Amino acid sequence: MTQLKLKVCGLTKLDQIQELINLDVDFLGFIFYEKSPRYVLDHLSLKQISEINHQRKVGVFVNESVKGIVEVASEAQLDIIQLHGNEDDKFILRLREIIGENIKIIKVIRIGNQTPDELQKTINHQPSTIDYILFDTDSKAFGGTGKTFDWNILNEIEIPFPYFLSGGISTENIHQLSTLNYQPFSLDINSKFEIEPGKKDLEKVKEFLLLIKNETSSI
Numbered sequence: 074m075t076q077l078k079l080k081v082c083g084l085t086k087l088d089q090i091q092e093l094i095n096l097d098v099d100f101l102g103f104i105f106y107e108k109s110p111r112y113v114l115d116h117l118s119l120k121q122i123s124e125i126n127h128q129r130k131v132g133v134f135v136n137e138s139v140k141g142i143v144e145v146a147s148e149a150q151l152d153i154i155q156l157h158g159n160e161d162d163k164f165i166l167r168l169r170e171i172i173g174e175n176i177k178i179i180k181v182i183r184i185g186n187q188t189p190d191e192l193q194k195t196i197n198h199q200p201s202t203i204d205y206i207l208f209d210t211d212s213k214a215f216g217g218t219g220k221t222f223d224w225n226i227l228n229e230i231e232i233p234f235p236y237f238l239s240g241g242i243s244t245e246n247i248h249q250l251s252t253l254n255y256q257p258f259s260l261d262i263n264s265k266f267e268i269e270p271g272k273k274d275l276e277k278v279k280e281f282l283l284l285i286k287n288e289t290s291s292i
């Protein structure tokens with residue numbers, strides 16, 4: 074069985090980022106969406122982000138232009154681009170053309186009240202040039218709400234990409250992972266592990282890392 078990976082999203086503090094690197098966290102998430110209370114450029118410069126020594130730095134973008142994403146990805150030395158808005162297949166194809174194959178793309182699919190059939194259609198419509206899907210709870214804020222969606226819908230569809238499970242993941246609900254037929258490639262945690270937006274509770278993250286090791290060894 075492959076080890077379940079962990080992404081910690083909404084990082085803004087260099088000392089915390091270093092601690093997460095020491096803990097071997099797989100993905101570090103930085104939010105480049107001005108309306109988010111975790112907007113990273115209010116705390117760190119692109120140069121500071123570029124100097125973070127990690128192979129999986131994820132930039133989260135919401136309805137940003139291709140040009141804007143490419144500039145930030147290059148200056149901040151991002152490894153992965155997470156498209157968290159309403160970016161369509163044409164947009165993704167154009168982005169892929171410009172960034173080449175070295176930068177990976179996560180396309181977010183926000184789950185609200187769509188039926189399994191509708192969700193399946195959205196998934197099937199994704200260009201094969203994306204690398205991962207991330208399922209998050211739909212909201213006006215786009216993300217970071219701490220709200221979960223009903224994971225049962227994932228058992229009613231085919232998921233042809235490795236996926237990140239996101240949306241209100243916490244130490245309280247992670248035991249439900251075993252109800253999923255097709256296990257996520259990675260979990261994505263954020264607001265349930267915060268003291269305040271952008272300031273993570275690292276003790277909670279450590280506890281969670283232990284918990285997911287135990288949880289996945291029994292699946």
Ligand SMILES: O=C(O)c1ccccc1NCC(=O)[C@H](O)[C@H](O)COP(=O)(O)O
Binds near residue numbers: 082133209216261262
């Ligand atoms: O976290 C934000 O403030 C945010 C705002 C707008 C778009 C995306 C955002 N976060 C991206 C993530 O990948 C979060 O980890 C994901 O939405 C889950 O957050 P949470 O429900 O708080 O665990």
